[in-house]
Amino acid sequence: MTLSPDQVIFWQKGLITINATLIVTWVIMALMVITSWWITKHLSSSAKLKDGQNILEFLVTIINEQIESATGQKASDFLPFIGTLFLFILVCNILTIIPFYLPPTGSLSTTSALATCVFIAIPFYGIKSKGWLGYLKNYLEPVPLMLPLNIISELARIAALAIRLFANLLSGGLIITVLLVLMPIFFPVIMQVLGLLTGVIQAYIFAILAMVYIASGMANEA
């Protein structure tokens, strides 16, 4: 039984492994970029919109609103990072509706990679906002003795971020697989719908937590 798309290997030479995670990721990337390009090719700034533009504007507006409500700051600086995180995870998870599809987010490598990006983004935005000293000072709060604990806390929440997404997707896929074996009709459909809902919620949670962590790194009082 295949639990992770990492295990489906198409080509391997030394350390270089081309597995289902990468292939599916590329396909999804191509899908997202081409769709965006196709829709934004003829954008209208009039009051009458095409459906595609309307959907994209709706998504961007929602993401902006969420970022602003979570951070209380201008959304445009965070939109590419948080928006891409959310949209990528959302598309990966929604496509689980396709039979035999293996979501890249079901791979611990992918979720870890995304969590690492968040891990890098936190000091990036923090230093950009407060400067090197201002940011590093956060780790010495409330007393310098807390430095190791602060570092552990930072790593732990990133690890939690990665594992939460991976585990949710993995468990969803696992349950469906098991149920298909035990009761192939009707019940897996419900679980599939539930999985779809979980996938959307996980995308939202991942993006919002990333935003909160970044915002906390930028805050004056850590």
Place this chain on the structure above:
Amino acid sequence: MEINWFTYFAQIVNFLILMALLQRFLYKPITRAMIQRKLQIKATVDEANEKRIAAEAELEKYRQQNLKLQEEKEEILLKTREEAEKERQKLVDKIQLEIQESKRKWYQEIAQEKADFLINVRRKTLEEIYRVLRLSLADLANVQLEEHIVNVFLQRLETAQHELANIAINKINVSSAFPLNNEQQKKISQTIEQYTGVKDQITFEIQTDLICGISLTFNSQEIVWSLENYLQNLSENLTTVINN
């Protein structure tokens, strides 16, 4: 359940590439279109606001004009009413004047009619009295009334003889309501001559309005006896009775 490190790094790179591509093909154009639309909407709203302000100003202008017209209308109406009232008053005055004039004429006519009537009554009464008296005197004394009148007139002349004697008289006219016969004329002429000394300058004439009487005219003076005085009293009494 383990991490494939190549996949891990590849996914980091993939994510960064995806972020850059989406920034290029999704976020930037969409955000730009949204900002443009917002600006367009703002411009439209601003334009609408300007138009609204202009429309409000226009509305206010028309409202003011309307108010002014209303005031003018009321003023004209008031003026017209005043003029109409003046005209009405003028007509009323004119009509009242006409009524008063008509009333005055009517009263005048009535007064005239009354006076005519009284004159008529008086004349009729006198005629009747004269007739009755004449008949009565004739019946009572078997003497003509004229004879008595002449006698009474001669007595009157006698009474006035001193006054007549003191006046220089050239011409005397004797008027009577009835024709005097020769004897009567002679009697009168003799009496006049006796008192005044005038003989040839005496003329006789008949004057019908001298009721039952004889008058002597000289130097614009007159000596009269007639029923006129009595009848005058009777007439006055009758007038009082009719008026009451």
